[in-house]
Amino acid sequence: MKGNSYLEAGVDTNAADKTVELIGHEARSTYVPGVLAGVGPFSGLFELKGYKEPVISSSTDGVGTKLLVAIALGRRRSIGIDLVHLCVNDVITSGAQPLFFLDYIAAGVLVPEQVVEVVKGIAEACRGVGCALVGGETAEMPGVYRAGHFDLAGFVVGVVERSDLIDGTAIEKGDVLVGIPSSGIHTNGLSLARKVFGVGISEDDEGRAREREILEQWYPQLGRTLGDELLEPHRSYWPLLKPHLPLIKGMAHISGGGLVGNVPRVLPKGLAASFARGSWSVPPIFSLIQERGRIPQPEMYRTFNMGIGMVLVCTAADAGVICHEIPGASRIGEVVEEKDGRTEFV
Amino acid sequence: MKGNSYLEAGVDTNAADKTVELIGHEARSTYVPGVLAGVGPFSGLFELKGYKEPVISSSTDGVGTKLLVAIALGRRRSIGIDLVHLCVNDVITSGAQPLFFLDYIAAGVLVPEQVVEVVKGIAEACRGVGCALVGGETAEMPGVYRAGHFDLAGFVVGVVERSDLIDGTAIEKGDVLVGIPSSGIHTNGLSLARKVFGVGISEDDEGRAREREILEQWYPQLGRTLGDELLEPHRSYWPLLKPHLPLIKGMAHISGGGLVGNVPRVLPKGLAASFARGSWSVPPIFSLIQERGRIPQPEMYRTFNMGIGMVLVCTAADAGVICHEIPGASRIGEVVEEKDGRTEFV
Numbered sequence: 001m002k003g004n005s006y007l008e009a010g011v012d013t014n015a016a017d018k019t020v021e022l023i024g025h026e027a028r029s030t031y032v033p034g035v036l037a038g039v040g041p042f043s044g045l046f047e048l049k050g051y052k053e054p055v056i057s058s059s060t061d062g063v064g065t066k067l068l069v070a071i072a073l074g075r076r077r078s079i080g081i082d083l084v085h086l087c088v089n090d091v092i093t094s095g096a097q098p099l100f101f102l103d104y105i106a107a108g109v110l111v112p113e114q115v116v117e118v119v120k121g122i123a124e125a126c127r128g129v130g131c132a133l134v135g136g137e138t139a140e141m142p143g144v145y146r147a148g149h150f151d152l153a154g155f156v157v158g159v160v161e162r163s164d165l166i167d168g169t170a171i172e173k174g175d176v177l178v179g180i181p182s183s184g185i186h187t188n189g190l191s192l193a194r195k196v197f198g199v200g201i202s203e204d205d206e207g208r209a210r211e212r213e214i215l216e217q218w219y220p221q222l223g224r225t226l227g228d229e230l231l232e233p234h235r236s237y238w239p240l241l242k243p244h245l246p247l248i249k250g251m252a253h254i255s256g257g258g259l260v261g262n263v264p265r266v267l268p269k270g271l272a273a274s275f276a277r278g279s280w281s282v283p284p285i286f287s288l289i290q291e292r293g294r295i296p297q298p299e300m301y302r303t304f305n306m307g308i309g310m311v312l313v314c315t316a317a318d319a320g321v322i323c324h325e326i327p328g329a330s331r332i333g334e335v336v337e338e339k340d341g342r343t344e345f346v
Numbered sequence: 347m348k349g350n351s352y353l354e355a356g357v358d359t360n361a362a363d364k365t366v367e368l369i370g371h372e373a374r375s376t377y378v379p380g381v382l383a384g385v386g387p388f389s390g391l392f393e394l395k396g397y398k399e400p401v402i403s404s405s406t407d408g409v410g411t412k413l414l415v416a417i418a419l420g421r422r423r424s425i426g427i428d429l430v431h432l433c434v435n436d437v438i439t440s441g442a443q444p445l446f447f448l449d450y451i452a453a454g455v456l457v458p459e460q461v462v463e464v465v466k467g468i469a470e471a472c473r474g475v476g477c478a479l480v481g482g483e484t485a486e487m488p489g490v491y492r493a494g495h496f497d498l499a500g501f502v503v504g505v506v507e508r509s510d511l512i513d514g515t516a517i518e519k520g521d522v523l524v525g526i527p528s529s530g531i532h533t534n535g536l537s538l539a540r541k542v543f544g545v546g547i548s549e550d551d552e553g554r555a556r557e558r559e560i561l562e563q564w565y566p567q568l569g570r571t572l573g574d575e576l577l578e579p580h581r582s583y584w585p586l587l588k589p590h591l592p593l594i595k596g597m598a599h600i601s602g603g604g605l606v607g608n609v610p611r612v613l614p615k616g617l618a619a620s621f622a623r624g625s626w627s628v629p630p631i632f633s634l635i636q637e638r639g640r641i642p643q644p645e646m647y648r649t650f651n652m653g654i655g656m657v658l659v660c661t662a663a664d665a666g667v668i669c670h671e672i673p674g675a676s677r678i679g680e681v682v683e684e685k686d687g688r689t690e691f692v
Contacts, residue, residue, distance in 0.1 A: 036401065039513045040440040041611040042599050043403040047508065048394070055382065056402070057389040060448040060501055062485045094386040102406040104450065104499035137499070139408045142537060143546055144497060149490050153450035153483070155406055155501035162393065167385045191488065200489060253388050265387040 019112040019138055026116070026123035030133040034099065044134025046100050046157075053162035057096035061087050061255075062153045066190045068200025069230050071148060072211050076114055079152065080121020081233040086187050086255065087156040088129050089310065092238050093251040093266070095166035096158030098131035106139040107150035118152065121233075129238050131156065146203075168250035168266040168313070171335060175249060176319035177263065177273060179280055179332035182309030183235040188256045189289075189303040190230070196293035197226060221284040229285050237310045240326050247322060250313035254305040261302060263311050264342035267335065272342045273311075275333035283307045301345075308332060365458035369482070372462070372469035376479045380445065390480025392446050392503075399508035403442035406501045407433050407601075412536045414546025415576050417494060418557050422460055425498065426467020427579040432533050432601065433502040434475050435656065438584050439597040439612070441512035442504030444477035452485040453496035464498065467579075475584050477502065492549075514596035514612040514659070517681060521595060522665035523609065523619060525626055525678035528655030529581040534602045535635075535649040536576070542639035543572060567630040575631050583656045586672050593668060596659035600651040607648060609657050610688035613681065618688045619657075621679035629653045647691075654678060 031037060036045035048054055063082045070079040080103075088098045103122055105115055115138055126133045145151065160166075185193060194200045199211045215227030222229045241248070250266035263273040286307065290300050300306065312322065313335060323329045336344070377383060382391035394400055409428045416425040426449075434444050449468055451461055461484055472479045491497065506512075531539060540546045545557045561573030568575045587594070596612035609619040632653065636646050646652065658668065659681060669675045682690070 036511075039511070040403065042436040042439040042597075043405040043442070043504075045440060045511075046402045046404070048397075048400045048402055051394075054394045054400070056392045056394055056445070056503065057386065058392070058446065058448060058481060058501075058503060059389045060450050060481060060499075061483050062450060062452060062487075064485060065487055065489060067487075068489055090388040093388040094391060096389070099402075100404065102404060102501060104406050104408060104501075106408060106497055106499075135405060137407050139410060140537075141408075141411050141413075141497070143411060143414055144492065144495050146490065146492055151452055151487070151490055151497055153406075153452075153499045155404075155448060155450075157402065157404060157503060158389075165385070165391075191486075251388075 015110055015112050016138065016140065019110060019115050022112065022116045023119045023136065026119045027133040030123050030126040032130055032132050035132045035134060044100060044102060046132070046134060048159060051159060051161055054159050055162050055165055057091045057094045057158045057160060058156065059087050059090035060153060060155045061090060062151065063187045064190055065194060065200060066187050067152065068194060069190065069215065069227065072200055072208065073215055073227050073231065075231060076117040077121035078231050078233045080118040081125040082187050083152050083154040084122055084125035084129065085234040085236040087154040088131065089237055089253045091156045091158040092241065093166065093253055094160055095164050095245050096160040098129050098156055098158040098238060100132045100134040100157055101126050102134060102155045103136040104153040105136070105150060106141050106145065108142050108145035108147060110138060110140045125236065129236055164245065166245070166248055166251055168268060170249045171268055171271065171313050173271060173335055173337055175313050175335040176316050176331055177275065177333040177335065178312040178314060178319050178322050178329055179308040180237060180240065180310040180312070180326060181328040182254070182305045182307055184229060184232040184283060184285055186234040186255070186305055186309060188305060192293070192303055193230065193289050196289050219288065221288065235309050244322055244325065247314050247318040248312050252311045254309055254311060258301050258304055258306060259308060259311065260343045266313065267342070270338050271335050272338040272344060273333060274336045274344045274346055277345045279332045280307055280330055365462055368462045369465050372465050373479045376469050376472040378476055378478050381478045381480060390446060390448060392478070392480060394505060397505060397507055400505050401508050401511055403437045403440045403504045403506060404502065405433050405436035406499060407436060408497065408499045409533045410536055411540060411546060412533050413496070413498065414540060415536065415561065415573065418546055418554065419561055419573050419577065421577060422463040423467035424577050424579045426464040427471040428533050429498050429500040430468055430471035430475065431580040431582040433500040434477065435583050435599045437502045437504040438587065439512065439599055440506055441510050441591050442506040444475050444502055444504040444584060446478045446480040446503055447472050448480060448501045449482040450499040451482070451496060452487050452491065454488050454491035454493060456484060456486045471582065475582055510591065512591065512594055512597055514614060516595045517614055517617065517659050519617060519681055519683055521659050521681040522662050522677055523621070523679040523681065524658040524660065524665050524668050524675055525654040526583060526586065526656040526658070526672060527674040528600070528651045528653055530575055530578040530629060530631055532580040532651055532655060534651060538639070538649055539576065539635050542635050565634065567634065581655050590668055590671065593660050593664040594658050598657045600655050600657060604647050604650055604652060605654060605657065606689045612659065613688070616684050617681050618684040618690060619679055620682040620690045620692055623691045625678045626653055626676055
């Protein structure tokens with residue numbers, strides 16, 4: 001009888017080694033000053049320079065079931081971009097400069113080419129934001145994931161000078177809510193969208209072929225296929241917002257929970273967000289989902305970003321500057337006294 | 347901690363609120379000076395004080411298929427402890443003080459009680475290490491995970507003064523390898539161990555009942571059941587090593603790849619690790635796995651920690667001090683010139 005080995009137990013360390021080599025190349029392409037490369041093989045090292053009272057801002061997140069759309073279409077690069085942008089958009093809400101990123105990728109069976117495709121997307125997004133990919137874990141976990149499935153988690157660390165911290169405390173009644181457009185569905189509400197269209201559900205070849213057809217259907221109102229629309233990566237707001245940080249009193253990343261669930265989180269007690277309905281145009285993907293799924297309006301606003309990916313709170317005067325400088329930015333509401341709840345639509 | 351994912355995924359909102367509340371309670375129990383609590387709802391904030399040239403050390407990891415043993419026995423707290431310790435043991439190899447931790451928990455269906463149990467373990471371990479649980483993500487991902495399964499990823503950030511960085515550059519021929527005992531299998535080689543014993547594989551009730559029986563079997567050589575032995579949490583080395591950092595030239599966390607795969611990673615080029623066979627006692631769990639699985643010796647050393655969870659490199663004189671001060675620490679080899687490979691057993 002042959003002895004057991006790690007390989008026979010479902011863990012292929014050669015495949016893992018090959019993957020690590022390819023990933024290393026991508027990671028190095030993201031390095032910025034501060035990265036201590038090749039030092040300390042067990043951790044990522046980043047030298048912090050030029051801060052008097054540094055506050056470290058961190059966040060972790062995953063792309064949710066947008067993965068299932070990506071898997072259905074065999075596209076993995078854009079999901080890597082999503083992962084970075086959604087984490088970075090959380091961490092910058094405190095005014096923090098993103099410094100570095102780490103990723104966790106797990107699958108039942110690791111296919112090096114597929115992992116590398118995800119990491120290529122991660123590295124591309126990191127370069128765009130100017131944050132370094134300093135570490136990650138690639139885990140082969142036979143028995144945990146369904147065949148062909150994998151999961152992704154991202155971790156980002158940023159830094160902000162204590163005196164520049166954006167913490168919402170300066171927000172007052174009469175301040176303006178500035179909305180910055182999203183690029184589409186981003187990474188929230190995909191479970192509902194998938195249910196409406198019937199994708200990312202099938203477990204047999206026939207079902208998967210049908211799902212592919214659904215995703216490859218061209219929609220005139222979208223100007224592209226459903227799959228292209230759903231997989232459009234989460235937008236990165238850092239390059240747009242960085243020059244305007246001193247004007248921003250509070251910043252809400254519109255992820256799970258939508259405008260209703262996220263904007264109140266940055267407001268001081270006793271204040272509420274009053275959104276002016278019709279002050280921005282809701283992208284066609286949301287109308288399409290709503291009509292197909294016969295979803296009530298409030299449910300739409302609780303689940304999806306409805307076209308606004310980031311909300312800034314600032315004075316009316318500063319809002320004028322920001323709306324002039326940032327393409328697509330517009331005044332979508334104001335801060336009011338809290339009456340019946342923490343949000344209202346007028 | 348964010349809690350949107352629960353609501354969005356259609357989990358009973360009362361249960362979800364309760365979970366978020368319980369998680370928040372656990373997180374607050376870990377707070378150390380530096381945590382800016384209640385500020386910036388989208389990210390965890392930590393104020394860094396007292397460092398002249400801070401280097402931030404970071405790491406991410408997962409517990410691998412140790413999860414399947416935990417799931418088979420319905421125990422989730424110890425796996426949370428594993429998650430923290432294995433990440434922390436990576437980050438301290440550079441001499442960094444662990445500052446804060448974030449966790450990512452994903453499942454097909456989230457059961458609040460189960461999530462809280464994992465988080466209790468995470469918080470317990472964070473308190474033990476003195477690092478704060480400042481954030482996390484709990485994701486419900488129907489269709490990605492097999493029924494009853496979940497995954498965990500951890501992310502830790504530490505800091506070290508530039509001048510105190512442990513980077514292995516001072517290591518030279520004749521330096522001593524000091525081994526610190528592991529508490530058992532830790533979180534590596536579980537896929538092989540599970541295959542040998544036939545656990546964490548079954549998909550039906552009958553199979554699961556059989557697996558439970560296997561795990562509940564008492565072994566005289568272990569002095570406990572197989573399940574208790576396999577689920578023994580990954581040991582935390584920080585409290586032991588912190589007082590001795592100035593004596594340590596290099597530090598290797600013995601995780602995937604064993605002694606053979608990890609110790610050479612901290613050695614300068616041209617040097618190799620020479621281990622003295624028999625200089626430490628290999629715990630009975632490894633002999634049991636080896637005999638049951640008829641696994642060749644080299645495969646054992648490539649896959650498991652074989653009783654050594656951390657290896658320190660220091661001068662012979664300093665090794666004497668460390669072996670005297672740290673319970674169980676012993677000289678297990680030395681640094682030699684590289685000849686045929688980067689490790690040898692003599």
